[in-house]
Amino acid sequence: MNRHVAVVMGGPSAEREVSLTTGREVALALEGRGYRVSRVDAAKDLAERLRELEPDVVFNALHGRYGEDGTVQGLLEIMGLPYTHSGVLASALAIDKPMAIRLFRSVGLQCPEGVVTTPQAVLAGGVMPVPYVVKPTAEGSSVGVFIIKEEADLDRIRQLNRWAFGERVLVERxxxxxxxxxxxxxxxxxxxxxxxxYEGFYDYRAKYTDNQAEHVIPASLPEPVYEAAMDMALRAHAVLGCRDLTRADLRYDDSGDPSGLFLLEVNTQPGMTPLSLAPEQAAYAGIGFGELVGHLVEAAWRR
Structure with a gap:
């Protein structure tokens, strides 16, 4: 395989370290399959670097802002470079949680009740009856997510030097x-x-630190709930206009039927680290990691 792939990783987002790990794993797997790989840390000179390299395909291994929100996708469209994962519009819609939720609800998908407000309003208290979740409107990997089970839990947000995740927050039941x-x-x-x-919730540390969480695959659920969860994820993927690979996150209230399923969000750039869920599910389906990343590259090349 002589195809030249630029694996774009890192970047300036809050998920930089995760992206570097994803990019490293992807690059090694592609080289193992015979691709010629260039590793590119996304900085302000990204366009110049890509012009110099002249890759056949860009593997987008970025996470979070700039790499997952349509920004880099727009740059690659302008440059005429094929790239993996979702396009400009789907990426921009998915990372904007309030907008994505509006689209999910438009096709009948159940999401938790929520409100968009400011960090200052949240800290003032009483924005919603406890328990509730506070999250940035446009971040991933559970960055900036807080579960408030009593008003005193707001002190964990107050202890931050500053709220660095935008002027709006999403508060959900x-x-x-x-x-x-x-x-x-x-x-x-x-x-x-x-x-x-194993403790707390599936936060950034639990996602990217070994021995912090158990992944049960396939989930032990009533068959109608299991099928409904897969259908919900597929419909969310479709309404956003996504392609290639996505991961939908859901909550299930253990009610015993599909009415207890709630869609939280869709991630258009699932992690590819050794602890990530997308490669794990692919392996469960009989698709090895090298085969998965090679498939994404070839899908981009065909476009």
């Missing part, structure tokens, strides 16, 4: 129950995984 995720590959759901953190 906390759904007690199970954490589920579904990966979509080529418009088909792969499986449902239940995530069981």
């Amino acid at each position: 906390y759904i007690a129950g199970r954490e589920l995720t579904v990966v979509i590959l080529d418009d088909k759901p792969l499986a449902v995984t239940e995530i069981r953190p």
Whole structure:
């Protein structure tokens, strides 16, 4: 395979370190399959670097702002470079959580009740009856997410030097129950995984530190709930206009039927670290990591 792939990783977002790990794993896997790989840390000179390299395909291994919100996708469109994962519009819609939720609800998908407000209003208290979740409107990897089970929990936000995640926050009703995720590959759901953190919730540390959470695949759910979770993820993927690979995060309140499923968000750039859920579900479906990343590259090349 003589195809030249630029693996774009790192960047300036809050998820830089995760992206560097994703990029490293992807680059090694592609080299193992015979691709010629250039590793590119996304900085302000990204366009110049890519012009110099003249890759056949860009593997977008970025996470968070700039790499996952349509910004880099727009640059690559202008440069005429094929790239992996979702396009400009789907990426921009998915990372804007309030906008994505409006689209999900437009096709009948159930999301937690929520309100968009300011960090100052949250800290003043009383924005919603406890328990609730406070999250940035446009971040991933659980960056800046806080579960408020009593008003005193707001002190954890007050202890931050400053709120660095934008002028708006999304406050949602906390759904007690199970954490589920579904990966979509080529418009088909792969499986449902239940995530069981050993303590707290599935936050940034639990996602990227070994021995912090158990992944149960396939999730032990009633068959109608399992099928409904996969259908919910697929419909969310479709309404956003996503392509290639996505991961939908859900909560299930253990009510015993599909009415207890709530869609939280869709991630258009799922992690590819050794602890990430998308490669794990692909492996469960019989798709090795090298095969998965090679497939994404070839899908981009065909476009």
